[in-house]
Amino acid sequence: MSFPKVHKAEFIKSAQGVKDSLPEDRSEVVFMGRSNVGKSSTINTLTNRKNLAKSSATPGKTQLINFFDVVYKDENQEYPIRLVDLPGFGYAKVSKTLKEAWQYNLLEFIKNRVSIRLFVHLRDARHPHSEIDDDVFSNLQKIVRPDQKILTVFTKIDKLNQKERAALKKEFPDSITFTNLKNYTIDPVHKEILFTVFGVTQ
Numbered sequence: 632m633s634f635p636k637v638h639k640a641e642f643i644k645s646a647q648g649v650k651d652s653l654p655e656d657r658s659e660v661v662f663m664g665r666s667n668v669g670k671s672s673t674i675n676t677l678t679n680r681k682n683l684a685k686s687s688a689t690p691g692k693t694q695l696i697n698f699f700d701v702v703y704k705d706e707n708q709e710y711p712i713r714l715v716d717l718p719g720f721g722y723a724k725v726s727k728t729l730k731e732a733w734q735y736n737l738l739e740f741i742k743n744r745v746s747i748r749l750f751v752h753l754r755d756a757r758h759p760h761s762e763i764d765d766d767v768f769s770n771l772q773k774i775v776r777p778d779q780k781i782l783t784v785f786t787k788i789d790k791l792n793q794k795e796r797a798a799l800k801k802e803f804p805d806s807i808t809f810t811n812l813k814n815y816t817i818d819p820v821h822k823e824i825l826f827t828v829f830g831v832t833q
């Protein structure tokens with residue numbers, strides 16, 4: 632049997648918070664991380680689509696919660712999931728009021744949404760000890776439920792040399808190291824999604 636592949640991917644909706652989000656009718660994989668770390672790009676790489684999620688060199692591009700419905704498929708079966716692109720945290724150029732409103736909305740969202748099964752925490756491979764990411768990770772650990780998992784993905788490893796990549800892997804053995812540039816495989820992330828949500832192994 633071959634491993635399930637992305638068969639369909641479509642943008643469904645943008646929301647501001649819990650209230651205007653989609654009904655919780657599909658298992659969700661949430662992408663979170665600092666602004667500009669590569670959340671939207673990673674969703675595009677995963678779905679093999681150039682512009683499904685809007686990515687930009689300007690931090691703060693994603694300002695709403697964006698939902699994408701994705702269907703994996705193998706010979707026998709379809710595996711429907713939902714990918715959720717969250718606004719990045721740590722973006723300095725918005726007003727304090729807007730920042731606080733976002734933080735409140737995002738926290739409400741990740742805490743209360745029962746459909747979330749996997750938190751993908753993206754971190755910049757060049758700054759593996761960033762304090763804000765350490766805070767996010769420990770706060771996630773406090774709220775994660777038994778049916779949920781946190782996956783750390785280090786992005787932008789194209790910016791590291793071989794020695795630095797090996798050191799990163801050694802220090803964070805449970806993480807996935809990855810780049811959206813060049814032909815680097817994103818299969819480990821697909822595998823983690825399919826295993827966590829559907830128990831698919833292979």
Ligand SMILES: Nc1nc2c(ncn2[C@@H]2O[C@H](COP(=O)(O)OP(=O)(O)OP(=O)(O)O)[C@@H](O)[C@H]2O)c(=O)[nH]1
Nearest residue numbers: 667668669670671672686687691692693719787811
């Ligand atoms: N070198 C390198 N650049 C990347 C990688 N992934 C994304 N980028 C670039 O980083 C910038 C930000 O990428 P986005 O995917 O928009 O980042 P984001 O986390 O969605 O940002 P916000 O929506 O602002 O929170 C873009 O210029 C991307 O082309 C990567 O793996 N390596």
Ligand SMILES: [Mg+2]
Nearest residue numbers: 670671692693
């Ligand atoms: Mg984005």
